[in-house]
Amino acid sequence: MDQSSMPGKPPSESAIEMNEWVLPQHANALGATFGGVLMSWVDLGAAMAAQRHARRTVVTASMDAVDFIAPIRVGQMVNLKCCVHYVGRTSLDVGVRVEAEDPLTGARAHALSASLTFVALGPDNRPTVIAPLLPETPEEQRLFDAAKKRRAAKEVTRSEADAS
Numbered sequence: 001m002d003q004s005s006m007p008g009k010p011p012s013e014s015a016i017e018m019n020e021w022v023l024p025q026h027a028n029a030l031g032a033t034f035g036g037v038l039m040s041w042v043d044l045g046a047a048m049a050a051q052r053h054a055r056r057t058v059v060t061a062s063m064d065a066v067d068f069i070a071p072i073r074v075g076q077m078v079n080l081k082c083c084v085h086y087v088g089r090t091s092l093d094v095g096v097r098v099e100a101e102d103p104l105t106g107a108r109a110h111a112l113s114a115s116l117t118f119v120a121l122g123p124d125n126r127p128t129v130i131a132p133l134l135p136e137t138p139e140e141q142r143l144f145d146a147a148k149k150r151r152a153a154k155e156v157t158r159s160e161a162d163a164s
């Protein structure tokens, strides 16, 4: 199917908000959440946003950036906001912002930012074309343009790596 004949969708239609609670089994000896546990929550939330946009099975192609900004302690709540920033032909870039919340005071702190690429698969398990993204707000347009630039830079790096 031709992508230009598919109706576009705004980022708000697929945005996901997910909450977790850090228990002792999620933490290291310092009482902070393991990076791998956080990355699995990030992957899950981002995959739900990607799948909501694509309405196709999606697979994680790349975790492009993960920045651990502040530790999240046992007992804190974790809030993940996952939003599709950019859509190519068969792939999507999803941005994730993670905040740690003190359950007693409600105080929140930015703990992690990440961006991931997913690829939508058809029934043959091959990449399949998906609906375009229609940014609606100036901020959504800014995120779309920034992700498009990062994507172009990454494609250069990938084709250089393939050639070597």
Ligand SMILES: CC(C)(COP(=O)(O)OP(=O)(O)OC[C@H]1O[C@@H](n2cnc3c(N)ncnc32)[C@H](O)[C@@H]1OP(=O)(O)O)[C@@H](O)C(=O)NCCC(=O)NCCS
Pocket (backbone or CB within 6 Å): 058, 059, 060, 061, 062, 087, 088, 089, 090, 091, 092, 117, 119, 127
């Ligand atoms: C991701 C995967 C489907 C891509 O298959 P492929 O045949 O290489 O895909 P193509 O070269 O046709 O590219 C398809 C799209 O994916 C993008 N893509 C492929 N590999 C990518 C990567 N490593 N990083 C970012 N984007 C990537 C391409 O840019 C293209 O995007 P576009 O259609 O929007 O322009 C394949 O590599 C795969 O199955 N990987 C394993 C996925 C997995 O097991 N994930 C963990 C569990 S979910």
